[in-house]
Amino acid sequence: MAVRKRLPFPRQLLIVSSLACLVACTQQQGRDMLTQFGNGKPDELFQTSVDRMATLAMRDNLQSLYLLMNKLYLRNPNQWRQSGYLDATTAARQIRIAIEQRQPLAQLGERRDLAALSYALSPEFRGDRVGAFIYAIGSMLVTAHGGRTEFYMTDTLDPLFIYNAARNIEKATWMLGQRQDANGVLLLFSNEISEQGSNLSFAVEFGKVVARLDLLTQMLDERYRRIGLNYAQSLLLMNFLPVQ
Template sequence: MERTLPVFVTYWMRWPLILAAVLMLCATGCSQQQGRDIARQFSDGKPDELFQTSVDRMATLGMHDNLQSLYLLMSKLYLRNPSQWRQSGYPDAVSAARQVRQAIEERRPLPALGARRDLEALSYSLSAEFHGDRVGAFIYAIGSMLVTAHGGRTEFYVTDSINPQFVSNAARNIEKATWLLSQRQDANGVLLLFSNEISEEASNLSFAVEFGKIVARLDLLTQMLDERYRRVALNYAQSLLLMNFLPVQ
């Protein structure tokens, strides 16, 4: 006589099969979703990203964000110091800011600064000898310094190299410039440019916060660059230690 298993035993014996089927469906769905995500990310990317390492991409995005922070700071400084854009010769703050932005990105000199760039322009823009649009000169000086510290480029690829020491130096220079901006006064004891404000009536530290973001991005890039070059040296040392031949292709 054929024996039949109890119903509850048959029920529990089916669970491993059901679980396996569910896992297979999930795995298939996940792989398909991952494939769609990868395809979407690839289609959203630019062709030139194929010639960028992860550090190159990070440096490019960091430069873009730092310049955008500078342009935001320029707009805020013009709002707090409206007399400055009026000395630029342009009809409004937007036009004055546009000219500064183009001069930074196109590596052109700013007429108010003559041939001065980078650190020379930064010192001059915060000096008593400077007469003109101090906001535009100050932002241009920092922007040109950033571009110079990154090898004169705003986009980076595998054939480019960035000196991490120069990037770190740029971060320290911005910290000093931020302090000078809040301290430097004219002969009458009036601040050359109004930025952060702490008083009984109001508190505005947005300038320091935005400058801090730029410094943080530069310091992070410095660490990434140091690690990349350190890994190159370590890989070479390991190949010598293990007596492995180095790949040629």
């Protein structure tokens, strides 16, 4: 009769503990996945990882613009008074609606995107320059993303347009700190470096927008490059392409 050797008690305890930990970890991971799935929206099922990132980046970029708008109104309180609204909060809300619903801004006429940006930073403009400036950048961002703020599998994003939008924001940031009226006074006060202190928060926030756009550009370039490489590899290996 074969004699079955029993493992030493410490080794048995180690094995049991390891199995218990594995089961607990698996259960926790399962609960975490269910929680994440439950917190998601149904339409996320129709988004690739890049689509989801583009959607989140657009959300964060618009939030950055709205933050900058509020800060500009604080630095330039005379501007919202030219908007025709009762207070800066109301003016900011109307700008947000115009950007997200792609509505024209009365003080800019039919100008959008780059035409609106050039006009908003010109000495000839008369009106709420803060609102016009933020609206111009916001409408340019939406246009560069194909006129949408949320993205799905059926949508196509052109990385070149998004790259160009990032460069335009860099130029607009520089112009914001340089453009002056006929008396040599800045059209809008933003960043400040003086003996009393420094305030570079505007440049920092604009930098975040540019960084998100550049990252999205690289991811889109890589995605389309991989699609091309996968097709080239299939030709090289004489493989049929999958149909499902």
